[in-house]
Amino acid sequence: MFFFIPSASNRHFLLCPMCKKTQASLSVHLTRVCMKRSSKKDIHEVVKKAKQDSLEVLQCGRVFSYRHLREIMDDANPTSRMIQELERRHMVVTDTPSPAVVAQTSSVPVVAGTVTTGQRPESTESEQSEDIVSVSSGQLEETFQVTREVQWTQTSRHMMQEKGLYRKHSLDHPLLKGFATYLEKDLLNENFKQTVENVSRFMFFVNPEEPSLEFLREREKTKLFFRELTEAGLSRQTQVNYMKSLKRFLKYHTVATDLRRDNIALWNEAMFFVEYLGSLQQSTAKLVSKEMTQRR
Incomplete structure (x- = not known):
């Protein structure tokens, strides 16, 4: 009986999340280089x-629909949008310029008074992850041709800007x-920034003055959002x-912090509020299948 011993060329190379390089033996690499002071666990x-990331790439990360x-190419910033899409599929883009350089080279105007940071809003994780359920998000039906700025005003992104939701x-x-x-270090979530931005936008809508957990008592503003x-x-x-x-934000505060000890009422x-979000999520999820059917 013969046993097949894979050679180095047949190994499944895995990506090191620290140095962003693929390794033939990730565990050995981490032990010797990037995580040599960390525990085996x-x-x-x-x-x-x-x-898991490598398996996701093999299962669904290699196929892009033309639509x-x-x-992506019709987006106001196609390069940034493409980078975000690639990273969502567990790929790595190196040598990306700083935000300041991107801002200087961007020629697309931004609606004034809608973004507190002064930069154009990025695609949210919510908008990207729609493609997991449907091959296309269906949000940008218009195509930008010669009158790009005019058509930009017709998109949902522009509506988000007008309403101040960014x-x-x-x-x-x-x-x-x-x-x-917590997301980056404890959960090793590479796309954590988008999740935090989602929460930050919601908290700004409820209370523009300062972020706080007081939104837990603002059910009406939550529905309005x-x-x-x-x-x-x-x-x-x-x-x-x-x-x-x-829900992930509240799980962090109820499980990974001392909120229960410090303020049991707020806990x-x-x-x-998590239960309330769950009920909203269930009722909203019923409409998702209807949207997908309409798109088809």
Whole structure:
């Protein structure tokens, strides 16, 4: 009986999330180089995550629909949109310019007074992850031709800007920064920034003054926020993804912080709000299949 021993050329190379290079033996590489001061358990979790990412690439990361590529190329910033899409599919783009350089080279005008950072809003994780459910998000039906600026005003992105739904609190605020660290360091979520931005936009809508957990008592404003998303033209799937970001944010505060010890009343409010989001998510998810049928 003969056994097949894979050579180095037949190994499944895995991506190291630290140095962003593929490795023939990721566990050995992490032990010797990038995570040599970490425990075996931590290294095992990183390798496990890399294998899952590699499997996702093999299953659904290699196929792009023509319509989806057109949507990316018709975006106001196609390069940034394409980079985000590739990274969502667990690929890596190196030597990307700084945001300042991108801002200087961008020739697309931005609607004034809608983004607190002064830069044009990026695609949210919610908008990107729609493609997991449907090959195309269906949000950018218009194609930008000669009159690009005129057609830009007809998109849901422009509606989001007009309604101020892209405005957000600073991600350096301790309430959001701790959440970002939790996603990046504890959960090894490479696309954590989009999740944090989703939460930041919602919190800004509820209270533009300062981010806080007081939104737990603002059910009416919560419903109004999702109605505004609908009026802006965002799909039900996008709204579900916003809800998922909020639930993950509250899970961080109810499980990974001392909120229960420091403020049991607020902790209870957070738990109730998670249930409330779950009910909203269920009712909204029923409309997702209808949207997909209409698109087909």
